[in-house]
Amino acid sequence: MFVEPSHTKQNQRTGWIEVICGSMFSGKTEELIRRLNRAIIAKQKIQIFKPALDKRYHTQNIVSHNDNSIPSTPVGLAQEILQYTNDCEVVGLDEAQFFDESVIDVCETLANFGKRVIVAGLDMDYMGKPFGCMPQLMAIAEFITKVHAVCMVCGEVASHSYRLSPSGDRVLLGEADLYEARCRRCFNLGELAEAQ
Ligand SMILES: Nc1ncnc2c1ncn2[C@@H]1O[C@H](COP(=O)(O)OP(=O)(O)O)[C@@H](O)[C@H]1O
Ligand SMILES: Cc1cn([C@H]2C[C@H](O)[C@@H](COP(=O)(O)O)O2)c(=O)[nH]c1=O
């Protein structure tokens, strides 16, 4: 389990970036909420953001597949985050794969200002390709946690998000009606069957 480093000297604090990545249903949002709740217990000021396009479950809150939730601010552009984060110590971002590419500079700026930045997002899309700015965010992060789901076909460790619909759009919001967590083998077998 990830244990956060402590900010020791108030006036000499360094910031950092943490990335939580994995497939759908792997527990990214749960882990983000867990870390943010611990920051709240530690009496730190937090701000949480999600891309405005992600309106599943709730327009404001971040909600996990097992119904944990925490209030957030939806933003259209990543740059808007800088307007809300002046006096906070911890910044959380969910569904980071959907943010525009300025999210990389925004995270770096926040960390350079001494803030703890926790970013959760899908590392791969439904084709098994790196998703949005997640590779760049992982490159600049101090800490990366890859979480895993359970393969819905064989029960092994799942790293992939298998799309059950024929849509070829990269962005297709949905839940278990449209996606299944799968291990590498079951993901590849599914792709193969579709191609035949
Ligand atoms: N195939 C699966 N593997 C693991 N957890 C699953 C699966 N399907 C549903 N879940 C539920 O999803 C929860 C994780 O949800 P969440 O944190 O929202 O994941 P993510 O943000 O990675 O999509 C688990 O605690 C579990 O209750
Ligand atoms: C793989 C994949 C997913 N999406 C969408 C589906 C969901 O709305 C979110 C992921 O949510 P989660 O919290 O990680 O479960 O992303 C998509 O648009 N395109 C994809 O390729």
Ligand SMILES: [Zn+2]
């Ligand atoms: Zn499998």
